[in-house]
Amino acid sequence: MPARGRRTAAGDRKALGALGEQAAAEWYEAHGYSVTDRNWRVREGELDLVLLATDGSIVFCEVKTRSSDRFGSPLEAVTPVKQRRLRTLAALWLAAHEGIGGAVRFDVAGVVLSSSGEPEVEVVQAGF
Numbered sequence: 065m066p067a068r069g070r071r072t073a074a075g076d077r078k079a080l081g082a083l084g085e086q087a088a089a090e091w092y093e094a095h096g097y098s099v100t101d102r103n104w105r106v107r108e109g110e111l112d113l114v115l116l117a118t119d120g121s122i123v124f125c126e127v128k129t130r131s132s133d134r135f136g137s138p139l140e141a142v143t144p145v146k147q148r149r150l151r152t153l154a155a156l157w158l159a160a161h162e163g164i165g166g167a168v169r170f171d172v173a174g175v176v177l178s179s180s181g182e183p184e185v186e187v188v189q190a191g192f
Contacts, residue, residue: 084129084175085112087183091173097123100164104157111153113173121167124154126191129175129183139174139188147192 089099092115100122101114113125128141142150150170158168172191175183 080129080131080177081127083177083183084173085127087129087175087185088125088127088173088187089113091185091187092123092125101157104153106153106156108156109149109153111150111157114157116164117169119167121169122158122164123169123171123189124150124157125171125173125187126150127173127175129177131177137174137176137186139172139186139191142172142192150192 085102089102092113093099096118097115099113100116101111104111104114111124112127113123115123115125117123126142126146128139130137147170154168154170158164169190170192172188174186174188176186178184
């Protein structure tokens with residue numbers, strides 16, 4: 065029975081993460097960005113969102129979603145180790161997509177579900 069509970073919890077986390085990524089993508093689109101890639105995966109890891117800004121720059125966004133802020137802001141979850149991994153992944157993405165974009169920026173989107181269940185998005189541009 066415990067293994068089944070873990071699968072449910074993992075499924076819930078995956079659904080929560082997908083909800084947060086969708087909310088962040090909608091936030092960016094409402095602010096004039098184009099979503100270029102979502103959940104881009106390679107052996108080294110995954111990029112949540114890759115966006116094209118109106119000025120032609122590429123934005124790599126790490127999305128962190130929480131069901132509440134009881135255990136701190138989701139923005140606090142992007143550690144220096146995670147930042148290094150994201151920089152490596154961004155370099156791999158750029159190498160795989162030659163000729164796309166100019167300047168590069170790393171954002172962090174924190175998504176917390178409100179008491180009504182609606183996602184509240186906070187984006188820190190150039191977060192690291």
